[in-house]
Amino acid sequence: MERRQAERRFGDRRDLRRVGGALSWAPPAGYAEPYRAPGWQDPPPRREPLAVWALVSALVGLFPVALVLGVLTLRRTRSRGTRGRGLALAALVLGAVELVVAVPALVVALLAARSLQPLPVDLAAPRQAHARQLVVGSCLGQLPNDGVVDLVTVVPCDQSHVAQVVSTTQLSGSWPGQRAVDGAVADTCRLTQAQVQAGDRLVTWAPTRSGWRQGDRTGLCLRVDG
Template identity: 55%
Template sequence: MPLEPLAVASVVTGALALGPVAGVLGFLALRRIRARGTRGRGLAWIGLALGVVGTLVLVGVLVGTALTARNQRPLPADVTAPREAHARQLVTGSCVDPLPTGAEVDAVRVVPCGDPHAAQVVTEYAFDDAAVWPGQAAADARVAASCDLTPTERDAGVRAVAWAPTAASWARGDRLGLCLATTDAGKLTGSFLDGTVHLP
């Protein structure tokens, strides 16, 4: 009794991480074995199982890639409604509330700048893509040096907060520093960029 070649092919493609192909071949092999009486039922089941597992892994990778891409897609400069976002999505003009205070900022709440907010991104500092990690102190200093508030803003109690990449985020490809304008006196409304900001 000959060995069903599709059963062998399903195992081989499953071992090569071609999940969908292995699953289809394993299914077809079982049908042919049943119809023709050939050998290889065990191999066909193994190929089918490898196909199912491989397909699930592939779907997981695709979903993870899509979510990562979504979490890195820049936001509009001014959103139309409050939303949760990743810090790497912020751009010049983004308004946030509250202002995160941790050593590494990840999730932020972005709000329309016309709503009361704690801070606004006023400048960005882009490290060179090929740059070597300079160390946390140097990264913080470079971003802080890019923060440029006017004397009027400083006299009104506005201060700058610099967000630089951390060693961990740098290893993930983060090369963007952000400078945010905020005040300790209360919530801001409006935007620093167009001169509509209202200080508390």
């Protein structure tokens, strides 16, 4: 009686196997293998944290960061079996689009900034320049008509010229109106008595409203030869 109870409790001794130095029980032959409850499944792999950061970087316009993190995420999801491949691909696509848009805009901005750099006084040859590039001592081969001035012809001062920049006026603050700006620049322009007797005259160039919005705060005073 005791023996049969022990057999029912532990099963056949042949069903014991040694695992790591200890005995473990295995179901006897003819018994069903352990099963999982319906609906039970393995937990999903964790999401790669870099995938989220890559997409966030792309959404806020940090495309260089998004591209780097996107590539790293794809490598990690492949090697570690983690999730986040879809987020990484989305970050790469957005980053690539931003890169295509940003590079031409950056080139245009750099060229525009370069075109507004102040000119050297001692030019070696005539050239076209924006009025905002003129400095004290710049000489003009021709004087534009009255109105909005943009491109002018600048020549070396030892060559024939009709006007020369003799002073500049730095303005500040909010836009005061065109008449006030013109008056502020004109108040700083003066001719010497000898220049007046020689028939010279003054011409003033003041920033326009659109130029003011673009950061132009410099007024020019030009002496025109008599």
